[in-house]
Amino acid sequence: MDGTETNRRNCAKSEQQKMLDSRGNQSGSKDRVTLKKEIGLLSACAIIIGNIIGSGIFISPKGVLDHAGSVGFSLIVWVLGGGICALGSLCYAELGVTIPKSGGDYSYVTEIFGGLVGFLLLWSAVLIMYPTTLAVIALTFSNYVLQPAFPNCLPPYIATRLLSTTCVLFLTWVNCSSVRWGTRIQDVFTVGKLLALVLIIVVGMVQIAKGHYDALEPQAAFEFIKDPSVGQIALAFLQASFAYSGWNFLNYVTEEVVEPRKNLPRAIYISIPLVTLVYTLTNIAYFSSMSPQELLESNAVAVTFGEKLLGMFSWVMPISVALSTFGGINGYLFTSSRLCFSGAREGHLPYLLAMIHLKSCTPIPALIVCCTATIVILCIGDTHNLINYVSFINYLSYGVTIAGLLYYRWKKPNMFRPIKVNLLVPCSYLVFWAVLLGFSLYSEPVVCGMGLVIMLTGVPIYFIGVQWKNKPQWIYSAIERVTYLGQKMCYVVFPQDDPSEIQPLTEKSEL
């Protein structure tokens, strides 16, 4: 049986090679066309929208209103937040086609600034950022699932953690089993949360039509709860950016977009204004039925909204938020495993993490590592402070990556750039980024400091693990043995199309 299968694969391989030899350019051209049809304009838009819209829109409105100080100004923050999001997306689009490698901003930073900087981002992301984000989203999921059973008090602590763990484990298994199922879950839950938002918006518009718009009258809308200050405005934008996060996920699949030169910018110009519109309308709907005071007193805006207006259908909201967070967990597992893959391919992480299952082609070792780290965070328990570190590191990485774009423009001006954005775009983004970062450092120096410390703990790891070339033989042997064991346990191999990776390097050297 095994022998037969081996023979069959060998035959296929040799025949494949013959085909390539005999048909030459024609064959290559056909293959290229076939693959690139995977992601058209519509799919690209779906990816961006699906990754941006998440639990943030159900939670962030309270924070934005609290810091913006008035209804009118908070709506302005939501609109401008979308604009800033678009600037970032366009910068990433240029990077995506200029440096066509998987791994998103980690790959760009590694390429532009070198291994150490890239490693630090990778280290922070894999060690803290993704596990913490996953843990928090999982906890949100379990809290909302248990809300019907515990409407007026906190659910049992252990039950919450157990439920979060089962959720993460289940989704890890799904992603290990099939890439297709992982993306299918993503699609289903994207539809789910979009429907929830549409419901909120429609009900809100009905309320406004009935004359319930006291909080939205111009005079009332701009009456400030507290005096505005630059610091408060900055914090309001930070809150909004949490809801908009995810705009950079398209870069994980840039190579698969049809005609990226045209479709990437189009997808961005269509998707982000659409999300901004949906978010702003959602907030308008919230304000049509809740006074600013009520919104500020609610811990779950959408749920409070549902209880007020949906009557016997009020259960729809907790369920929608739960499903939204479920989809979010799936999305983060998907992207974090790809990041591990990219890191391992660069030699920054053990090669085992870059290996994929022989048959299902899923990155099982990477998924297992992410899942384990998440469960560890869930067991630690204190996620509140960790979230602060995560936000800082996450925001820092955006700025570094886009700064890399400017650096590349200066260092390699003649590099081939299918998409080239106006210089004002990255400059505008960086100005905004610097202001926000400055205020973060000023108002929360300890939190930001801790974030930096966590990131910098990667420096010695880098030099020991990556730079140290002449390690003793016993270390190599131990690594080999562990890798072999992992391969047998998970039935994974290093991707077979390794030779094609050489192509980008060749192109670069030509330039």
Added chain:
Amino acid sequence: MNKEDEMKEVELNEMDQEKQPMTGETPTGTEKNGSVKVKVPEDAEVKFTGLSKEELMKVAGTAGWVRTRWALLVLFWLGWVGMLAGAIVIIVQAPRCKPIPEMHWWNEGPLYQISNLDAFSKNGLKGVEEKLDYLSQMKVKGLVLGPVHSVQADQSSALELTSINPDFGSESELTSLLDRAHRKGISIVLDLTPNYRGVSSWFNNAASVAEKLKKACVYWLNKGVDGIFLSDLNDIVNTYAWSSIQAIFNKTDGTPKKALMGTASSLSVDETSLLLNQSGVDLLLTKLPYPAGLSGRQATLMQRLCSGHQEASLGWGLGQTAGSQASRTPALPVKLYQTLLFALPGTPVFSAGDELGLKAGEAMWEDVNSTAEEERTAVRNFFKTLSDLKGKERSLLHGEYVNLHNSPTSLAFLRLWDQSERFMVAVNWGNDSISMTPTNDDLPAEARVRATTDIEKLAVDSKVKLEKLELGSKQAVLLSYPFPG
């Protein structure tokens, strides 16, 4: 031949599609193929990529390893199902939430009574509107205004309950105040005590003005006022007209409930309790007396009311006479009273200036020397701390009242609700220090200080041993501890 080529091409595409999610790289054309071949051996020498595909199939494809992987998968699912089952069991066995009692706006935070508008602001009603931001910051939920209607002392014929005395402002100013206050989440209650400038609140004959009162209630509620306040409630409650006055406030047309509030003076414990049952008012304000200070009788009154009535109907304030600022004395331990009022079940009702520790003859807004300003700021910050706690903590909002200790000069009690944080209050209004030994089933060894009048001995957020709690003269402390499982 053609057919065979097509089949092979399909197979090739399938293989490529399998690998697509990981790299997304496109196979290269023949043009690059040569360099690809050249470089492969070089990379193979440098890179360690573990077992190759063929090697892995040979080694890991054996029955032993296959069984191992299946065993691991089974273990995973067993663990997963176990976790899920464990979570479900815990959820099912966990006690349900205690249902939250019905809350009205006057149960959600302190009320602020401005009886003497002249003392509060020279601008009357307009002046009150100008101070709404200040009141909002104090987390005040409702204002009790007035009386501000037209009347001449002891002349019932001159009583006009629907007209505003020009000394205090105009009806349009009241309307403006209402709009602004509502936008800030503050409700407005009007004091319609008829003969507020005369000897007897009700002209010694409550029945004679009952009809006017009824019409006035309807009038002001239609104007947007959120409630009506009446002093010496016992005089009007006994008249035949009371039930029809009460009916005005019991409408169930879906709008936020209007409040009927009142107070009565010089009643015994039993009389107060009876009045609360008899009148059916939404809030009965009980005033704690001074300057004589608290007494054992007052402690008994508090316990009886707290144990026997819905806390939603209870209100607590200071002073024998309604809002008489002139009777304040410098020695009044204002923080002690604030602690007590915020901790008792029910709604605290503060007179204007109580949040500042205003003394006799002092004005609210005029310039004061820096020392007095510091004192006022400290008292107000203390007030805000308590107000925040009252608004957020379930135990303080609607927790059960459990008496722990009481003597003629001191009192200690517990507020607890479901699985929320517990709160304990100890107050010593005597002239000597005391040592308490509170006892209760679930008291822990120590508790955390949340608010204190004695910063030196009981610092905020410090831990205090409960087996022997020492409290200095005129001191109060608010402690909390977590729900003991």
